[in-house]
Amino acid sequence: xxxxxxxxxxxxxxxxxxxxxxxxxxxxxxxxxxxxxxxxxxxxxxxxxxxxxxxxxxxxxxxxxxxxxxxxx
Numbered sequence: 001x002x003x004x005x006x007x008x009x010x011x012x013x014x015x016x017x018x019x020x021x022x023x024x025x026x027x028x029x030x031x032x033x034x035x036x037x038x039x040x041x042x043x044x045x046x047x048x049x050x051x052x053x054x055x056x057x058x059x060x061x062x063x064x065x066x067x068x069x070x071x072x073x
Contacts, residue, residue, distance in 0.1 A: 026042075
């Protein structure tokens with residue numbers, strides 16, 4: 001396995017992690033320490049991609065719902 005030297009801004013900000021397939025993005029995020037919950041969306045999953053393609057505002061509504069729940073914990 002390769003040593004990763006990526007540092008993401010994991011403060012109060014949000015961030016998007018884009019990159020080619022099979023380069024360790026999901027593995028990296030699973031190992032990032034933090035006590036804050038994450039909202040992950042994998043658009044390579046066909047059912048998830050189609051769900052948001054049919055109703056793009058659904059993403060915003062689900063994120064807002066998730067943020068309310070995450071702020072209560």
